[in-house]
Amino acid sequence: MNKKNNEQEKLIYEILKKVRDAGFIARGILETTRAVEKGTAKLVVIAKNVKPKKLISHLPNLCRYKNIPVFWVNSKERLGDIIGLEVPSTSCTIVNEGEAKDLLEKLKFQKARIKEKIKGITYIGKEPINLLSIDRVEKQIWFQQKFAKPILEGVKKGTLRFGKRIPAKLTLPIFISETRKKLIDARIEVLIWLKYKDIQKYSEIMEREYPNDLKELDKEMKKIYSQLKPESWVTFYGFGIIKKSQNVLSKKEVKK
DSSP states (O other): OOHHHHHHHHHHHHHHHHHHTTTOEEEHHHHHHHHHHHTOOSEEEEETTOSSGGGTTHHHHHHHHHTOOEEEESOHHHHHHHTTOSSOOSEEEESOOGGGHHHHHHHHHHHHHHHHHHTTSEEOOSSOOOGGGOOEEESOEEEOGGGHHHHHTTSOOEEEEESOEEESSSEEEEEETTTTEEEEEEEEEEEEEEEGGGGGGOHHHHHHOSSOSHHHHHHHHHHHOTTOOTTOEEEEEEEEEEEEOSSOSOHHHHHO
16 A cells, blocks of 8 residues: 555544544444435445455445445455454445544545546546545656657557556646657546456557557556556556647658
């Protein structure tokens, strides 16, 4: 867990501790679901390591429908302990902010900042965008020189990156690593979080990526990310060109 995620989880646990003793927490999947359905839930917390996943699979969509913020923590064991149970807990919800109102607003504000960053981008992935899950907030995107011409010609309109990432804003600069020069300003149009093994399930990826042959793409990815495994999380950005920089290709590349 990176530092930002660790701080976020600590804040969640601090909030839960403040409302726990006052009896403002609904514990477990049944109580949590009931509170969400009734509209009394202020915030829902779900443990990532719940198995089987189908136990909690309905909650994120239900919360989205009810406009209730969802946050994820790493351990069901730790979550159970924090909310006063002697057994692990899949989830819980706060039904009254009590003395934790200010902390809760801080948590919601941080989540809103993430939503603002991806507002206007088409998100296709099945994994919900969650503050605790983000590995990197991207301020620019870097490519090798060999991809400069395909990008400028509109052949390459997307990129796969290791881990769960989001753009810092809708428009990002794209740079060439060898020259350190900016190639284009790009608008992020599509965002997908997915397991690497599931690339072929998303037509948007193969339509925008270059090379768009799955075997060739796999070779390129493994050259860059030696730690890449079928179960690894990756991010796909689909982008469009807003503005091209001047004289970014060599004469040799222009003639190709």
